[in-house]
Amino acid sequence: MFLFGNKRARTQKSAELRSVSWLHSFSNRYVVAKLVACFVALLVLMVAVKAWETPFPYRLGQRPAVGVIAQTDFRKVNPSATRRAKEEAADAVPYVFVSDSAPLRELPSQLRAQLRQLAEAPSVEATTPELRSAFQLVIPEGTAEADIPAQQELLVERFGRLKNAVATAESLNILISEFAEFLLPLEDSGLLVGSLPDDVPAPSDRITIIFPNHTRRDVEVAAIELRAVLATDGSLGSRWSHFPALVPLREMLSNWIRSRPPAALQFIRYDPDLTREAKRKRQEETLDVFDPYIKGRELVLPGDVIDEEKLSLLQTENAALEAQATVSDRGIRIATVIALLLVVGGLNGYYLAKNEPVLVGSLGRLSVYLALIVGTIAASRLLSFDPWRMQVVPLLAAVMILAIAYNQVLAIITAFSLGLILTLSTGAGVDQFVIFTSVCAVSVILLPSVNSRSTLIIVGLWAGITYLLVSTGMGVLSNHLATNPWMESEFWWDGLRGFAWCLVAGFLVAGSLPFIESMFGIVTNISLLELSDVSHPLLQELVRRAPGTYNHSISVATIGETAAESIGANGRLVRVGAYFHDVGKMLKPQYFIENMMLGAESRHDHLAPAMSTLIIIGHVKDGVDLARQHNLPKSLIDFIEQHHGTTLVEYFYRAATKQAGEHPENKTEVEESSFRYPGPKPQSRELGVMMLSDAVESASRTLSEPTPARIESLVHDITMKRLLDGQFEECGLTLSEINRIEESLVKSLTAIYHGRIKYPEQKTA
Known part of the structure; x- marks a missing residue:
């Protein structure tokens, strides 16, 4: 229990x-x-x-091995039948004409002018041939000689009627007023002189007329032809009896209207644009013709190629299935x-x-x-x-x-x-x-x-x-x-x-x-090759201002690349990152020992350890600013920012601690955090390699006798110090990889500081 x-x-x-x-x-x-x-x-x-x-699985050119069966009832547009139906519907649309009543309003004034000429003429022979022809004051051609006297009497009688009808100004005004009213139906029906105009594409029995008030009317062509209009049952011929002043002159006025030139009677004109629009609209209104398909019908036979027609059929079936989905x-x-x-x-x-x-x-x-x-x-x-x-x-x-x-x-x-x-x-x-x-x-x-x-x-x-x-x-x-x-x-x-x-x-x-x-935020080997060129403006400035730092960077690049490759990391990235990692030192080069002249006094001798630490740490921020000004990629800026991680500036920390111990009356404690780099810690394996390479290369220069054993001991001590300080916690390096990096660095530094044979001096005679 x-x-x-x-x-x-x-x-x-x-x-x-x-x-x-x-x-x-x-x-x-x-x-x-x-x-x-x-x-x-x-x-x-x-x-x-x-x-x-x-999903719709079918594509052009596919061959379904088992064919395709309709999963539901549906119908599909028949393109050819639909096209024929729309064409037939468009052909049935009448041609569109637009009414123009301006010529119609000119006819009464034209009649008035010619009637005045007749009123002033003393006899038929005194009138012009055009007037005689317009008012039927001529003997018809082919009249027999025996009938000519009777025709002449008829002409005289007609001429007399015309003269009497317009004998006074008042009678002429009445006649013209009735004639203008007599023509009014033509404004609502239109008029054709003979057949359709030449610009009409094809003969037609019906047309559509659009009047000034925007009303439309479909009319029979035969009903608005001049001959039909003037017939006894026509729109004008049936109105003579309503106008007393016109009745005696019916035949002569009818002939006068017929004698007008076509342009004078052109009350409607063909409009091709409106006709096309009407046909297009009728096509849009015409319903599609569908072919029905029932469930279970074979849409594609096994092994058949899906062409455009079959693909369209399958798409229609798929759309029908989707429409039926609940x-x-x-x-x-x-x-x-x-x-x-x-x-x-x-x-x-x-x-x-x-x-x-x-x-x-x-x-x-x-x-x-x-x-x-x-x-x-x-x-x-x-x-x-x-x-x-x-x-x-x-x-x-x-x-x-x-x-x-x-x-x-x-x-x-x-x-x-x-x-x-x-x-x-x-x-x-x-x-x-x-x-x-x-x-x-x-x-x-x-x-x-x-x-x-x-x-x-x-x-x-x-x-x-x-x-x-x-x-x-x-x-x-x-x-x-x-x-x-x-x-x-x-x-x-x-x-x-x-x-x-x-x-x-x-x-x-x-x-x-x-x-x-x-x-x-990466750099490829292509970009790294471009950035590794020592003619880069930032590297050239580093050579000019801080040659010692530049030489240090070249050495770090050499040993760092080999170490990175030993663990399968990107050696080229480490090499290029090493070139730029200390560019911030060029702004205050004389504060860094590698740039000091041999035997020269250190500028830090006159500064407090805390101030010296700020200058040393500041090269990281200065380097980041310079890198951004020169548009270096983020991956290389990380090398500048993280190559020291959050390590301790140990030399000046110890100096500050020593000063504090020598002056206990100040009662100021030295905070270790004030002497650490701001970080962050290395975030990748390459940055971890960079941190170690930079540290051991700098430290190896302090060895008076860089023997292999001393180099190995130095590299191991620095590696363990960084490891115990937690600098590799975020970079993903394993202990075995750190060990391989350590071995590579020892081998590289040993090769750099290898011994040489001392040749004896040549004695002079």
Whole structure:
């Protein structure tokens, strides 16, 4: 009972400690901010993959091995039938004419002028031929000689009627007034002289007239022709009896109207723009013609190529299925997608938490990583559809960026997750997932480092070759047709297209390398090669102002690079970081011993230890400021800022302690924290190597006889001092790596201070 009871107590206490630990984590605002970033990334990722929709898996050129069966009843627009229906509807639209009543209002004044000429003429023969023709005052052609006298009498009688009708000004005004009122129906009906105008594209029985008051009227062409209008049952011919002054002159006035030139009677004009607009509107109003499809109908036969027509049919069926999905259906799908993303994200997160403390420890780095994942999925899914189908470009580019910015293991794990999510969100098969994984694996394997931009292009080339080979192999293995797959153009086209897109991804990453370095705060070997040039303005200024510091930096770079490479760290980064780590000393070079002339008095002799410490520590801040002014990358600024960590400026601390002991009456305690560098401690393995290399190189110069044993003892003492001081707590160095660094530094310093044979002096004769 005692054992069991004690065990329960221990278990309960352990659970309480765990709960307190979790509560403490959630009370940390940085932890909460990171969780919020992950939650936002999850939400955006759900939108990017459209978690509420079923993915559409079909693409042009695919050959479904088992065919495709309709999962629901639906209907699809018949393009050819719809086009014919719209064309027929457009053809049925009447031509549009615009009414213009200005010529109509001119007719009464024209009639008045000609009637005045008749009133002034003493006889028919005294009038002009045009007047006689207009008012039927001529003998018709072909009249027999026997009938000519009767026709002449008729002409005289007509002439007399006209003269009587306009004998006075009052009678003329009445006649013209009635004539103007007589023509009014033409303003609402229009008038055509003969057939349709020449600018009308084709004959038509009906037209649409738009009047000045914006009203529209469809009229029969035959009903508004001049002949029909003046007929007994026409719009004008049926009105003669309503105008007493016009009745005696009916035939002559009718003939006068017919004799007018076409322009004088052009009351409507054809408008092609309005006609086209009316036809277009009628086409839009015409309903589409649909073909019905019932559930179970075979949409694509087994082995058939999906062409544009079949793809459109499958898209219509998919849209019908989505339209029929209920809220519960969509909820189940969203929950499934969330579960999948949580599983994949959880596995990734576990790896990051265990193996990538630098990434997880920074909210900014974590946010950039999450944004890259979400952006990759969104871009890949968007570009996965026809005609581009270039989803491999963002995927491969993202994986290459991660391999450059972080490491190969993180890149390949992320590539697996991205490929899985992309495959499921686009409805692709296992073969596509195999292709994605293979291409990403090859690109990561070939990217241990980036020594030149051509490296990225070569990686893209090999990734493209892998895509072509794997795509071809998967196509052969999944071929269920009796035909030879090697003879199918689609079989090769997909692989060649993937090859081209992989090459594009290589060029894309190569071109955006400066942006990648800036966004992730890294430096590639390409940039390091450029920065390692000793002609850099900052290094040239260091040579001029502080040559001793420059020589020290060169020595640190030499031994540091070798030490970094001994543990698999980035030796080139350590070398370039060492070049710049002490640039802050150039502002006060004479306060640092390596720049003092031999035998010269030290400037620190006249300063208090605390003031000297401030000057010594100040070279870190000065170096950071100079580096930022010269736009050095963040990775190199870290070398300047962290190469001393939070170590103690031991010489001046001891001097201050000694002074305090000699003057106890001052009662001032020497605080050790005031004599420490502000830090931070080294945050990477390369920075840890840099700290040791800098310390042992400086200390080795104090050895009067730098024998191998003394060098080994010195390096070991400094290493243990830094280790016990906790300077390596945050850089990720293991004890075995520290031991290998120590061995490398001993070997390098021994080589630098190797002994030489003393040659005897030559005696003179």
